[in-house]
Amino acid sequence: GGRGPAGRRGRGAGRRRGRVATMMEESDPRVKSLQNLAWSLQSLTSKPGGKVPEAEKRKAYKVTSKAIDLCSNCTYLEEEDFVRRAAAITAEIEAKKQEVKEIEEAEIQKLTGKCYRAAPSAAGGYVVAERTGKEALTAAALETAADASLRSTERSDDERAFALTAQEVIARCGDDPEALWLSGLGLKDSDMDALCDGLRKAGSKLTSMDLSHNAIADAGVQKVVTALAAGACPKLAELWLGGNDIGPLGEQMLTGGLRALRRGLVVNL
16 A cells, blocks of 8 residues: 655654654643643742742743743644653752752741841942841831832843833734733833833734833833723733832732722732
8 A cells, every 4th residue: 555645744744764643733632731830839929928039039930931931832743752851851840949948948047037237338238137126026127128229220230121112012812812921121111101102012812921121110010900900901911010110009909909890810919
């Protein structure tokens, strides 16, 4: 009998060394399991009030991105290839989660019995000092103020800021219609107009959007919430905003107003 054309394969199958190989399916529960594990690492580093250093957050995000990329491209992989790669990434994520927990615990220990005081210089800022008397009672407020000061300093560093345009958003959505990764780019409230414009034009298939670790405050949140409430990104299921400068008002817009209008959307702060 004759042989079929080289490279010919049916739906869901490929050939390797003369045998039929099963291709991975996006609906496979192992794909979802790896995605959930990756998001758990992201949540661990971006939880409200967390003490994980920014450098460690960036390292963890790289591991998360590796897992999400594998899941996004799973349909191009044979099952055994996916399983092999997923096992390696799973081990890497679990190790990173343990490492992050230990690093955060060490950071918390450094702050135990400490508080922030104004630095004794005209330049302003804060220094770590021992808590005494009433200072211990207001330590949380002082730490919050110090964190806000540090975030403001980073936000004003224009050299590191990412000049976002609607065209850039459209291009990124074209590269990956289902996931938009804009974490750690120095985005400000003023960039949200371009973001929302791009999302209205090209975000119809987005299911995940990561805006974490930028310099977005309440004004920027309001722009994003308004766009999403008006129908932008109708398929969006996951929104990441941890590591920004969002205050109580911004959190209320996200957890109150937006949650009521977009019940299928999970917002991670």
